[in-house]
Amino acid sequence: LTNRLARFSSSEAVQHVMAELLQSDANDESVRLAVLHGMADSRRKPLPASWIGPLRDHLSGSSALVGAALTALNQLQNGRVDDVETIKCLGRIAVDEGQSAEFRLRSLNLVPLGSRDLSEHAVDFVCSQLTVESAITNRALAVDVLTSSPLSSQQLQQVARQLPWAGSTELQSLMTVFAISKDEQVGSALVSALLESPAATSLFPDRLKEVVSGFGASVAASAGPLLARIEQENQSKVERVEQILALLPQADIRRGLKVFQGTRASCIACHRRGYLGGGIGPDLNRIGNVRSERDLLESILFPSLSFVRSYEPMSIVTVEGLVFNGLVRDDSETEVTLQLDALKSVQLQKSEIEESHMGNISIMPAGLEKQLTPQDLADLVKYLKEG
Numbered sequence: 001l002t003n004r005l006a007r008f009s010s011s012e013a014v015q016h017v018m019a020e021l022l023q024s025d026a027n028d029e030s031v032r033l034a035v036l037h038g039m040a041d042s043r044r045k046p047l048p049a050s051w052i053g054p055l056r057d058h059l060s061g062s063s064a065l066v067g068a069a070l071t072a073l074n075q076l077q078n079g080r081v082d083d084v085e086t087i088k089c090l091g092r093i094a095v096d097e098g099q100s101a102e103f104r105l106r107s108l109n110l111v112p113l114g115s116r117d118l119s120e121h122a123v124d125f126v127c128s129q130l131t132v133e134s135a136i137t138n139r140a141l142a143v144d145v146l147t148s149s150p151l152s153s154q155q156l157q158q159v160a161r162q163l164p165w166a167g168s169t170e171l172q173s174l175m176t177v178f179a180i181s182k183d184e185q186v187g188s189a190l191v192s193a194l195l196e197s198p199a200a201t202s203l204f205p206d207r208l209k210e211v212v213s214g215f216g217a218s219v220a221a222s223a224g225p226l227l228a229r230i231e232q233e234n235q236s237k238v239e240r241v242e243q244i245l246a247l248l249p250q251a252d253i254r255r256g257l258k259v260f261q262g263t264r265a266s267c268i269a270c271h272r273r274g275y276l277g278g279g280i281g282p283d284l285n286r287i288g289n290v291r292s293e294r295d296l297l298e299s300i301l302f303p304s305l306s307f308v309r310s311y312e313p314m315s316i317v318t319v320e321g322l323v324f325n326g327l328v329r330d331d332s333e334t335e336v337t338l339q340l341d342a343l344k345s346v347q348l349q350k351s352e353i354e355e356s357h358m359g360n361i362s363i364m365p366a367g368l369e370k371q372l373t374p375q376d377l378a379d380l381v382k383y384l385k386e387g
Contacts, residue, residue, distance in 0.1 A: 001031075005038030015048045022054035029062060036068035040075040047076045052083050059089040063100065066093070070106045081110050091115065095122070101129055105141035109148070116149060123155050127162035130170050132199075132371050136266040139166075140343045143173045153183040160189040167264075168202035168367030169341070175203070179211045187215025191222045200226060201233045202367020240369065241297055247378035248293060255376075256383025264371045265380065269342040270364070273387075280327065280339055281364060282308045288385040296381045303364040313359035314338065318352045325359045339363065 008014045021027055021035045036058065039051060055076075058069035073081060073090075081087055093099055093107040095117055105126065108116060116122075128134075129142040146159060156178060163171065171194075178190050191212060194200040205227055212223040260267045261276075270281040277284075287296070307313070316324045316338060324346055330337040336353070339345045341363055369377060 001034045002037045002041060005035060006041035009038065009042035009044050009048075012048075015044075016050050019048075019050040019054050022058065029065065032058065032065060033068050036065070036072050040068070040072040043075055045076070051076070052086065056083070056086045056089055059086070059093060063103070066099075066103060070103065070110070073110055074106070077110070081112065087111055087115050091117065101125075101138050102135070102141065105129065105138060105145060109141060109144050113149060118149055118151070118155065120155075120158065123151075123158050127159055130162050130166040130174075132165070132167040132264050135263055136269050136342060139170055140341065143170055144344070147173060147177055151177065153181065153186050156181055156183070156186045157189040160186070160193045163190070163193040163200075164196040164198075166197070166199065167365070167371055168199040169365040171197065171199050171203060171367075172365070175207060175211050179214065182214055182216075184215050184219060187212060187219035188222070190215075191219060191226065194223075194226055199367050199370040201230045202365075202370055203230065205230050237301055237369075240374070241294065241301065244297055244374050244377050244381070245293060247375055248382060250375070251378040251382035253379075253383045253387045256379035256381070256387060259372065259376050259380045260383055264376075265368055266342065267380075278342065280342060282311055284384060288387075291385075293381050293385055296384050297377065300377065300380070301369055303362040303366055304360060307362065313362060314356060315359035316348060316356045317354045318348065319354045320352070321354075324348070325361055326363050 005014065005018055009018070018035050018039060022032055036055075039055070044051075055069050055072055058065045060066065073086070081090065090107040090111050094104050094111060096104065099107075108122075108126070111117075126142045126145050129138040132139075134142075151159065159174065159177065163174070166174070178186065181187070194203075194208075208223065208227065208230070209220070213220045259265055260273060267273075267284075268277045270278045271284045272279060273284050291299075311327060313325055314328050316336070318324075324338050324340060326338040326340040326345070328336060329339045329345060333350075335347055335349050336356075337345055337347050372380070
């Protein structure tokens with residue numbers, strides 16, 4: 001039913017039927033979910049007027065219905081909602097502490113910038129979801145809120161204070177937020193936080209220098225110890241490979257499975273193993289048959305050193321100067337879909353593309369060794385090799 005509704009949703013008559021199915025009290029939740037999923041899958045542009053009210057009405061109710069309505073709004077509106085009453089509903093979800101963190105973040109991302117609640121309490125909530133203990137979905141949504149919102153110097157300092165607990169992927173993305181500011185206080189807060197962050201050594205030295213130099217000579221000089229630490233740790237990674245390989249005799253497959261599925265590494269978000277996992281990265285079901293323990297470990301520690309065929313990253317520059325790095329998921333005559341990370345993709349019209357070329361940075365995050373212990377990594381390698 002979902003597939004057929006999506007296929008025929010260009011028909012105005014079908015659009016009205018879908019709206020009526022949602023509005024009728026006679027239909028149970030399974031029917032409503034099928035219709036909401038059909039709306040989301042249709043990606044109908046512009047959003048049919050008959051759908052606006054029914055979608056808004058389903059922003060309350062069971063968690064399944066709220067989640068499906070949020071997904072449909074995001075897919076249909078490209079993350080840009082302009083209906084005033086719908087914006088009010090999203091705003092209420094965003095501040096409702098009784099809602100799940102994921103729904104609050106998804107709602108906040110859908111609220112237009114001019115209507116977003118970016119109070120100190122709201123920013124603290126968003127920042128609390130950056131920790132590596134949070135689900136990867138929540139971490140990505142939190143980064144989306146922060147990178148898409150105009151943040152004051154005070155708010156940037158709030159974000160900086162949370163960075164010691166953020167993972168390497170989040171740190172890389174949040175550097176773009178701080179690069180906009182020239183406030184010396186923001187720069188000092190940023191460097192102080194990065195000096196306390198275990199994941200900070202996963203940052204690219206050239207990019208870090210570029211960001212801190214924008215805050216003035218004093219802040220740039222204070223980042224010297226961090227840059228030295230990054231250089232030292234990059235040199236010692238080869239030694240770390242031998243240290244972790246030496247732990248393999250004590251490694252445990254069951255612990256490795258927990259690492260694979262856990263929030264710190266979140267391997268399962270991109271890679272399939274057994275019947276579970278995502279399809280963004282290479283399928284790992286038979287990886288142990290073709291890769292040695294050393295190969296597996298080096299691919300985790302040095303994700304940009306080499307790429308599996310058909311999973312090479314592409315770098316695209318738009319005519320507006322925006323740069324995107326990711327995997328090509330779809331390439332038609334008129335548009336390209338680029339997978340930017342485990343959860344986010346972007347559709348670009350070919351008329352918008354200035355240039356494109358093979359990239360040299362993997363979408364698999366560097367710095368996982370900052371979030372996992374040497375024994376965790378040994379257990380993960382054991383699981384991939386023998387599990």
